[in-house]
Amino acid sequence: MPLTNHLKSETQKPGLLVLFEDGKQIKTEPVSLENTDGTTKIGTIHCRLSKQTYIENVHKLLAHIKRGDIYEINYCIEFFSDDAILNPQQVFKKLNSLTEAPFAQLLKAGDNYIICASPERFLQKKGDILISQPMKGTARRSADAAEDLKIKATLKNNLKEQTENVMALDVARNDLSQVAQKGSVVVDELFGVHTFKNVHQMVSTVSCKLKEDTGFDDILKATFPAASMTGAPKIKAIELIKKYELSPRSIYSGALGFIEANGDFDLCVVIRTIIYNEKLNRLSFHVGSAITAQCDPEEEWKECLLKAETIFTSLGVSINDVVFPGQ
Numbered sequence: 001m002p003l004t005n006h007l008k009s010e011t012q013k014p015g016l017l018v019l020f021e022d023g024k025q026i027k028t029e030p031v032s033l034e035n036t037d038g039t040t041k042i043g044t045i046h047c048r049l050s051k052q053t054y055i056e057n058v059h060k061l062l063a064h065i066k067r068g069d070i071y072e073i074n075y076c077i078e079f080f081s082d083d084a085i086l087n088p089q090q091v092f093k094k095l096n097s098l099t100e101a102p103f104a105q106l107l108k109a110g111d112n113y114i115i116c117a118s119p120e121r122f123l124q125k126k127g128d129i130l131i132s133q134p135m136k137g138t139a140r141r142s143a144d145a146a147e148d149l150k151i152k153a154t155l156k157n158n159l160k161e162q163t164e165n166v167m168a169l170d171v172a173r174n175d176l177s178q179v180a181q182k183g184s185v186v187v188d189e190l191f192g193v194h195t196f197k198n199v200h201q202m203v204s205t206v207s208c209k210l211k212e213d214t215g216f217d218d219i220l221k222a223t224f225p226a227a228s229m230t231g232a233p234k235i236k237a238i239e240l241i242k243k244y245e246l247s248p249r250s251i252y253s254g255a256l257g258f259i260e261a262n263g264d265f266d267l268c269v270v271i272r273t274i275i276y277n278e279k280l281n282r283l284s285f286h287v288g289s290a291i292t293a294q295c296d297p298e299e300e301w302k303e304c305l306l307k308a309e310t311i312f313t314s315l316g317v318s319i320n321d322v323v324f325p326g327q
Contacts (some may be wrong), residue, residue: 137202
């Protein structure tokens with residue numbers, strides 16, 4: 001299924017707009033895109049950990065994989081500023097112009113602006129059909145058409161990326177099986193490469209037919225958090241995420257979307273997203289990658305920076321402006 005369902009403020013469809021953080025429902029409100037007055041001043045952006053600490057932690061996670069505690073884990077790092085003044089509309093428009101993400105949305109929840117450019121669908125329900133589209137595998141785009149096609153083909157045939165993707169897919173299959181009619185869980189697309197304005201992404205699609213009388217809470221309990229943001233086995237991966245990540249994810253890696261009056265819904269995974277607290281003048285965003293036995297910690301660090309690059313650009317900064325611990 002193509003990822004073309006835009007959730008932009010100017011084209012909202014009827015329904016309740018909600019955000020899920022740690023499985024808790026938070027009502028949000030859309031933000032008008034008309035107010036672009038005011039200057040955005042980012043202040044100093046920090047990374048929560050140094051490259052050396054990141055690589056050391058990945059090696060510790062690889063030791064867990066070698067022992068058989070887990071097979072895959074999504075490991076994330078945080079970038080933040082505690083002296084930022086943002087015009088959320090300006091930043092959203094810039095970020096959206098750079099990504100044209102399927103689930104782009106500018107929202108507010110309390111004092112927090114959620115500047116979202118997520119490309120990943122978590123769950124979609126239409127009638128009694130539920131689908132999930134875990135996304136694992138990222139490659140840069142090239143302005144040269146021939147090179148871009150080569151990069152796309154390389155991603156599609158990359159064994160390491162396929163391994164990461166299929167592990168997330170298996171977790172999603174297991175999650176859906178808890179609410180599915182027997183024998184109805186099917187893989188609709190395996191290792192599909194979806195092209196976005198700024199990156200190529202490997203996406204697989206799994207669907208099922210829901211058991212009768214399965215409610216929204218039942219579905220959320222079985223599937224949240226998203227398979228691509230946890231690991232395998234899921235419970236152990238979540239335990240290790242809490243141990244090795246140096247800051248709570250909070251809204252990041254939650255879910256965001258619409259619930260219709262008839263019970264249908266469409267939720268994305270909260271990634272590629274800036275959280276800005278206007279009361280505290282604090283902005284934060286996370287990026288991460290999948291750690292498996294085949295991974296190279298150095299390359300995983302580069303993947304994190306690749307995912308952060310577009311957000312840096314939307315904020316008018318670069319990786320060279322970031323302060324890392326020890327600097």
